[in-house]
Amino acid sequence: MKILEIFNEALEGKCGKIPSYNTVENWMKKLGLSTYENDSKPTDKKFACIIDESIMVNREKLLLILGIPANHLGRPIKHEDVTVIGMKSSGGFKGDDIKQEIEKSIEGIGAKPEYIISDQAHNLTNGIKQSGLLHHIDISHAMGTCFKHAYGKQPDFMNFTALLGKIRLQYQLTDKAYLLPPNMRSIARFMNFHSWVDWGNKMLESFDKLPEKMQEAYAFILDYKELLVELKVAVCAVEYIEAVCKTEGFNLATCNKCKKYIMQHVIGNANNRRAMLGIEILEYLKEHEAKLNASYESRNISSDIIESTFGVFKQKKSPNKLYGITPFVLFIPLHAKLENKSATKSFNFKERLCNVKLKDIDAFAKEHMSINWVTERTKQLRKVS
Numbered sequence: 001m002k003i004l005e006i007f008n009e010a011l012e013g014k015c016g017k018i019p020s021y022n023t024v025e026n027w028m029k030k031l032g033l034s035t036y037e038n039d040s041k042p043t044d045k046k047f048a049c050i051i052d053e054s055i056m057v058n059r060e061k062l063l064l065i066l067g068i069p070a071n072h073l074g075r076p077i078k079h080e081d082v083t084v085i086g087m088k089s090s091g092g093f094k095g096d097d098i099k100q101e102i103e104k105s106i107e108g109i110g111a112k113p114e115y116i117i118s119d120q121a122h123n124l125t126n127g128i129k130q131s132g133l134l135h136h137i138d139i140s141h142a143m144g145t146c147f148k149h150a151y152g153k154q155p156d157f158m159n160f161t162a163l164l165g166k167i168r169l170q171y172q173l174t175d176k177a178y179l180l181p182p183n184m185r186s187i188a189r190f191m192n193f194h195s196w197v198d199w200g201n202k203m204l205e206s207f208d209k210l211p212e213k214m215q216e217a218y219a220f221i222l223d224y225k226e227l228l229v230e231l232k233v234a235v236c237a238v239e240y241i242e243a244v245c246k247t248e249g250f251n252l253a254t255c256n257k258c259k260k261y262i263m264q265h266v267i268g269n270a271n272n273r274r275a276m277l278g279i280e281i282l283e284y285l286k287e288h289e290a291k292l293n294a295s296y297e298s299r300n301i302s303s304d305i306i307e308s309t310f311g312v313f314k315q316k317k318s319p320n321k322l323y324g325i326t327p328f329v330l331f332i333p334l335h336a337k338l339e340n341k342s343a344t345k346s347f348n349f350k351e352r353l354c355n356v357k358l359k360d361i362d363a364f365a366k367e368h369m370s371i372n373w374v375t376e377r378t379k380q381l382r383k384v385s
Contacts, residue, residue, distance in 0.1 A: 030353050035084075049067055049105070051102070053121075053123075054313075062325050068305070074249070076246045077300060077302070083333075085105045089324070089368065103131065117303050136250075136291065138302055144190040146238075150274070150276045154273060164181050176217045179214060179217075198232075200221060207222070241281070255289045309336070324370065
């Protein structure tokens with residue numbers, strides 16, 4: 001609104017009346033609902049789905065189903081490749097709920113996806129299994145699970161990660177803080193520990209050049225040199241596999257390339273736990289390789305785009321978590337539709353705004369969203385006044 005006000009002032013009021021924030025948000029919701037209801041069919045004849053649920057917002061989660069091209073595009077999936085085909089908010093989703101939402105999306109599209117990609121959450125895997133559709137586990141989550149099984153309960157790994165947490169608390173706001181390791185996430189921590197493994201190895205390489213005071217503070221790094229070097233090899237292997245499968249697609253050729261790399265760089269001359277990591281990765285590759293229909297078929301096997309979609313939505317929605325999941329989720333299909341700027345040329349904004357009423361948004365919210373308790377609170381207090 002401030003930008004429009006500045007333009008209006010510079011143009012001496014020629015822009016006319018500046019719309020309020022609520023008006024602009026209602027425009028967005030109308031356009032989002034129009035997109036969701038009228039453009040929810042993937043343009044690709046062979047399509048796949050990615051399904052996931054967001055983290056809790058107040059006491060609610062958002063279940064999102066995205067349609068993507070089934071055949072790999074020779075590059076990672078972008079927002080402009082995505083079609084939102086299902087959205088639902090609830091306090092929680094069981095396997096039966098997941099199955100029901102998948103069936104609703106299929107009914108709305110009039111066709112079944114070639115396969116579905118998701119993480120390994122029990123409710124998602126159970127619901128997809130009940131639907132009878134082919135299921136690919138997201139490669140990043142699968143690699144994180146392999147790391148967890150191989151290293152999660154190893155004493156040196158547990159001791160080192162616990163020590164890093166203590167050091168962060170001890171050295172923060174001191175003159176030693178500039179060398180602290182990156183923060184370790186509590187959620188999906190085995191998918192996000194690459195940064196501190198890189199930090200640890202760089203500290204080892206530069207340790208002799210550090211000031212004496214810093215060497216004393218970070219001397220514990222030397223005690224875990226063997227672990228850090230071992231993890232660096234494993235992390236490099238996982239990064240290689242993910243890069244190949246995300247950029248070149250998951251097919252027989254890339255699968256064989258990844259298996260060869262694992263045999264040479266992870267299992268070869270490895271100790272028991274690194275060999276265990278390599279074997280689990282090979283089992284994952286073989287399991288999903290068997291689901292390919294033909295030697296020339298190349299599929300997507302990453303759900304990164306849905307994580308990115310949740311991230312964009314999180315940045316745009318109200319920071320007040322008390323609101324929970326609101327009709328503002330209609331931002332998601334609109335963002336996907338207009339991410340490619342060329343799409344705006346054929347997008348009839350005026351017609352779509354005229355064809356959608358505010359009562360249509362209320363009807364969407366009633367069907368897809370839970371009760372907004374902040375709105376209910378406002379209504380009740382308004383009655384008192």
